[in-house]
Amino acid sequence: MAKASKRTAIQPTREENYPEWYQQVVKAAELAENSPVRGCMVIKPWGYTLWENMQRVLDRMFKETGHTNAYFPLFIPKSYLEKEAQHVEGFAKECAVVTHSRLEMGKDGKLHPASPLEEPLIVRPTSETIIGEMYAKWVQSYRDLPILINQWANVVRWEMRTRLFLRTAEFLWQEGHTAHATEKEAWEETRQMLDVYAKFAEEYMAMPVLRGEKTEGERFPGAVSTLCIEAMMQDRKALQAGTSHFLGQNFAKASDIKFLDDTGNTQFAWTTSWGVSTRLIGGLVMTHSDDDGMIIPPRLAPAQVVILPVIPKDEHRGPVMEACESLKKELSAITWVDGQRLDIHLDARDLRGGEKMWHWVKKGAPIRVEIGPRDLEKGGVFYARRDTGEKAGCSREEFVGKVTTILDEIQDGLLKRALDFREANSKVIDSVDDFRAFFTPQNEKQPEIHGGFAYSHFCGDPALEDQLQKELKVTVRCIPYADEAEPGTCIFTGKPSKQRVVFGKSY
Amino acid sequence: MAKASKRTAIQPTREENYPEWYQQVVKAAELAENSPVRGCMVIKPWGYTLWENMQRVLDRMFKETGHTNAYFPLFIPKSYLEKEAQHVEGFAKECAVVTHSRLEMGKDGKLHPASPLEEPLIVRPTSETIIGEMYAKWVQSYRDLPILINQWANVVRWEMRTRLFLRTAEFLWQEGHTAHATEKEAWEETRQMLDVYAKFAEEYMAMPVLRGEKTEGERFPGAVSTLCIEAMMQDRKALQAGTSHFLGQNFAKASDIKFLDDTGNTQFAWTTSWGVSTRLIGGLVMTHSDDDGMIIPPRLAPAQVVILPVIPKDEHRGPVMEACESLKKELSAITWVDGQRLDIHLDARDLRGGEKMWHWVKKGAPIRVEIGPRDLEKGGVFYARRDTGEKAGCSREEFVGKVTTILDEIQDGLLKRALDFREANSKVIDSVDDFRAFFTPQNEKQPEIHGGFAYSHFCGDPALEDQLQKELKVTVRCIPYADEAEPGTCIFTGKPSKQRVVFGKSY
Numbered sequence A, B: 001m002a003k004a005s006k007r008t009a010i011q012p013t014r015e016e017n018y019p020e021w022y023q024q025v026v027k028a029a030e031l032a033e034n035s036p037v038r039g040c041m042v043i044k045p046w047g048y049t050l051w052e053n054m055q056r057v058l059d060r061m062f063k064e065t066g067h068t069n070a071y072f073p074l075f076i077p078k079s080y081l082e083k084e085a086q087h088v089e090g091f092a093k094e095c096a097v098v099t100h101s102r103l104e105m106g107k108d109g110k111l112h113p114a115s116p117l118e119e120p121l122i123v124r125p126t127s128e129t130i131i132g133e134m135y136a137k138w139v140q141s142y143r144d145l146p147i148l149i150n151q152w153a154n155v156v157r158w159e160m161r162t163r164l165f166l167r168t169a170e171f172l173w174q175e176g177h178t179a180h181a182t183e184k185e186a187w188e189e190t191r192q193m194l195d196v197y198a199k200f201a202e203e204y205m206a207m208p209v210l211r212g213e214k215t216e217g218e219r220f221p222g223a224v225s226t227l228c229i230e231a232m233m234q235d236r237k238a239l240q241a242g243t244s245h246f247l248g249q250n251f252a253k254a255s256d257i258k259f260l261d262d263t264g265n266t267q268f269a270w271t272t273s274w275g276v277s278t279r280l281i282g283g284l285v286m287t288h289s290d291d292d293g294m295i296i297p298p299r300l301a302p303a304q305v306v307i308l309p310v311i312p313k314d315e316h317r318g319p320v321m322e323a324c325e326s327l328k329k330e331l332s333a334i335t336w337v338d339g340q341r342l343d344i345h346l347d348a349r350d351l352r353g354g355e356k357m358w359h360w361v362k363k364g365a366p367i368r369v370e371i372g373p374r375d376l377e378k379g380g381v382f383y384a385r386r387d388t389g390e391k392a393g394c395s396r397e398e399f400v401g402k403v404t405t406i407l408d409e410i411q412d413g414l415l416k417r418a419l420d421f422r423e424a425n426s427k428v429i430d431s432v433d434d435f436r437a438f439f440t441p442q443n444e445k446q447p448e449i450h451g452g453f454a455y456s457h458f459c460g461d462p463a464l465e466d467q468l469q470k471e472l473k474v475t476v477r478c479i480p481y482a483d484e485a486e487p488g489t490c491i492f493t494g495k496p497s498k499q500r501v502v503f504g505k506s507y
């Protein structure tokens, strides 16, 4: 007999249909929705505030590592894309092309594109080529280096199949672009920014990540090497959460970024680029949420505490609201991580208590506090943790005193839970049979959650990697950073392998 | 004989050629430059940090007045623009049209647009129509109102003649879009946001502004009424620095934003929109800068104080740099307006002292501090104010103690200077002859700085306004807020006039 299942706030559950569960969580949390413009999403206030919080932390980290922000044009002349051969190949297939600069009323009473441009413009899918063009103007001598600039911007990649946050035609991101006098310095920058991303993912998103290098097939078009952070989602698939590219002199040559070194010789600069995007929001949802909806790590939550007044009768409204307002004021004055004040939301809407409570469960607010007439008498509050579901009452004074401790516990608990999940679903695999079994669902028609991260020896053959992708939808997620690389033999070919790599299915 | 003129850091001077002076100030301050993409600018780090500072203050003001941020698509389907007749007319003539979603390699070895879209997309020139479409989905009942959302975004208007910050094809801005249940509430919002802009302009930019209403001819396409803030630049022309539009039910009808009111009747919502853009940076430059370059009001400066080490001999480097670092640390800990810490920049570059000093003069840093070996001996510093050119020495301790007082003085002094300038160049004009004389340059071939704000009675006839624009390039900048409207007769037609309006030439 089937186990009688508790009715969950999100239908279907993760087990029942993971992709649909994801869409429903995003919808129920009011993070974003599809717009009438194909593939372009609308990021709603709760989702956008989450993005603003991510931006605030990342922006501080970028500035602490010596970067400043600037802004470059949305449009890239077609001829710029043509400069770097691999880069074109990577992006030409999916870009929005602007061809006209005016609309004109036709005889049919409708507007038609008019004033064709001499050269079509591409809406930036990434900005290496246009930024490279500017750097070439700005750099003459080694004294002009390094250039350490970041840009917060929107970009467009014309994806055919889109999913909110994970893959959309337009998305928001930051792209760092740096130019250096030496290869060594550019490599250090590439690694440093990957570490910044890893720190952000783990300490703020509570999302454990593997750091590593991409194989040739998964590299950024035009890069010499792509470093990445990879996280495991609850369906055990990998999400590439951030990348940092060592571009060598490829783009410097394409854009002619040259400088006189201190011995008077002309050299090409060494460049890097690195980015994370609103995709991180998708990663955050799929790392922590449960069958009742979103769970947001407190350090990034648009509101760490939501206060819900309980007003059984109209006569209670005055005193209850007063107590809620005063608690909000007191909590809002508390500083927590990075000296930031707590964000406290008081939901004074005229809704049934149950409806209101579920609203905030689905939105993933870390702590909900209820105050009703009986709490007033006792000077108490009743609170609930979103992560564990734990509910408790205590004096208002006690709650104010321990709120940041509870938030720390939630933050740490979410990271630990996600780490345990990843470890439980990571496996050292030394035979092809085991590898195939690991990545093959039991039910082909409605593939259930399966697989995970496989640590296996691999010779690095791109053709073999292609074949695995076609057969099993499995790719090398990364060649992980390893303190001591342990050599072995490729499980597929028996050829030598320098270290185990991480295989997985991915978003 | 001509007065022997002091050589200025910016050539030409304002008097010699104001438009060219502006371009040179922007260039010398490294605020922005033209990109290879026609009409699109690159905002360089110093200019972008100024924009970030503006954003930080405005964003706080928007949130304090109950707004939240969200993000809507970059692209607008052509059919949406067609929904509001006046809106189309206003924007169809100057928009970037996306017609293809791919580039394909041709036989000529070049990329060509491929995969034509079924319906062309417009790169947003403003977002009323796409946001209206979403609001129509989100609003069912009066309980869903008001919606108070702001968006920070890039927009594109295909201008033929562009000038950095003042008029560019792509620019950055914020656009607030609100929907309300009643006309009264929408009007209150429209006025409130104009007041927010006026407060920001005066208290942060130190740029005095007139608040008022636009005439029909200058109204936002599709609005019922456009309120504006207008500032006077140093060439006595007006700059429209921000607008707040009461849209009535026009856009609600075009986008079908309807709700059930509390009596069960279906009504159209009342909407507003309001925006300021990177144009404000142009206004700031033209309000305060002088013939030696940029002058930035301290409250928005990317660095309030720049510390310049003076190192005559190599043996001085260690102790001087140490003193500079320690002063930087001490100053950086000081909080000033809105609890923000001071931004202190230490320029440790290996450049000649004079070159370095002029660099920061041209960039407009409010205070420059020099520390050399002799200052060390006395425990003193030498500082210079950018606004007055005043230079003084004092003990380091004294400087730390009074730095925020000096910054306040600079901030207040800039506002007062700009206000005096505007008052000196504003004139009550009661005859057509005086009006013509006021707005006519002495030298037609190289028009010198002339004119200003003329306060005159006007009957409001749009045809007359058109004629004045053609003949004199003069328009009604605004019908100013007036405590007591003083009626009179139009100086052109003798017809009745409710109050004096403000005429001026403009950007």
Ligand SMILES: [Zn+2]
Binding pocket: A458, A459, A460, A461, A464, A490, A491, A492, A493, A494, A495
């Ligand atoms: Zn192999």
Ligand SMILES: [Zn+2]
Binding pocket: B458, B459, B460, B461, B464, B490, B491, B492, B493, B494, B495
């Ligand atoms: Zn008249």
